[in-house]
Amino acid sequence: MQGGSPAGMIAISSDITDEVVAKEHDLRVNIVYAVVAFILIEVMLFFGINFATRKLQEVIEGKVSHIEELNEYLEEQAVTDGLTGLHNHRFFIERLGEEMHRAQRSCSPLTLLMVDLDHFKQVNDTHGHLVGDAVLEESARVIRKHMRIADEAGRYGGEEFSVALPDTDLEGGEMLAERLLQSLREMSITLPDGSELLITASVGVAQWNGREEISMLIDHADKALYEAKRSGRNRVCRVEM
The missing domain is CATH 3.30.70.270 (Reverse transcriptase/Diguanylate cyclase domain)
Known part of the structure; x- marks a missing residue:
C-alpha cells in the first residue's frame, strides 16, 4: 500500500434465513401458548367465579330461609302459650x-x-x-x-x-x-x-x-x-x- 490508499476490501456473508425462520416459528409458538394459556385462565376464572357465585347464592338462600323460619318461630311464640301450645x-x-x-x-x-x-x-x-x-x-x-x-x-x-x-x-x-x-x-x-x-x-x-x-x-x-x-x-x- 502506497500513499495510504487501501489496496482492496474483503466481504464476508452468512445465510441466516434458517435462524430467522426458527425465531419466527418460536415466536408463533409462544404466541399460541400465550393465547391458549390466556383462554385456559379465562375459562378457569369463569367456572371458578360461577361455582363461587352458586355457592354464595346457596349460602344466602340458606340464610334467608333460616331467617324466615326464625321469624315464623318468633311470630308463633308471640301468640302461643309456651306450656300448652294453645293461643295466649x-x-x-x-x-x-x-x-x-x-x-x-x-x-x-x-x-x-x-x-x-x-x-x-x-x-x-x-x-x-x-x-x-x-x-x-x-x-x-x-x-x-x-x-x-x-x-x-x-x-x-x-x-x-x-x-x-x-x-x-x-x-x-x-x-x-x-x-x-x-x-x-x-x-x-x-x-x-x-x-x-x-x-x-x-x-x-x-x-x-x-x-x-x-x-x-x-x-x-x-x-x-x-x-x-x-x-x-x-x-x-x-x-x-
Missing part, C-alpha cells in the same frame, strides 16, 4: 273479636266456652308444679282433640281455657262442652308413685247476641262458669244473652 290470652281475644265481626257480617251464631279445671290449686299444692304443668298440657291436648278447624282455643289464664265456636249456637256449644267435659273426666295423669290423678272441669257456655261488646260475651260465659262452680263443679252451665 292476648291473641285469643284478638281472634274472638275477628270472629264476632265475621259472625255479624254473615248473621251466623257464635258461642264461647270458658273451661276451668276443678281444684287445680290443690293439685299444685299436693303434687307440685311439674304435675300441675302435666295436667295443663294434657287438658290442652284434650281440648284440641275436640276442636274443628274453624274453632279457636286459648289459655285464658292459669288453669282456665277459652274456646270460640263459630257457626255454633248455644245448644251446639253446650253439646260440645259436655263431650269435652267427659273427655277431661276420662283423662288421667300418672304420678311419680305410679298412682293415677283424675281431673274434672267446669264449663260456662254463652252465645253472642250479635250486638254486645266482646267484654260482655266473656262476662256472660264467666257467669255461666261461676254457676257451674257454685253448683258443685264438674258440670256445664249455660247462660242466655
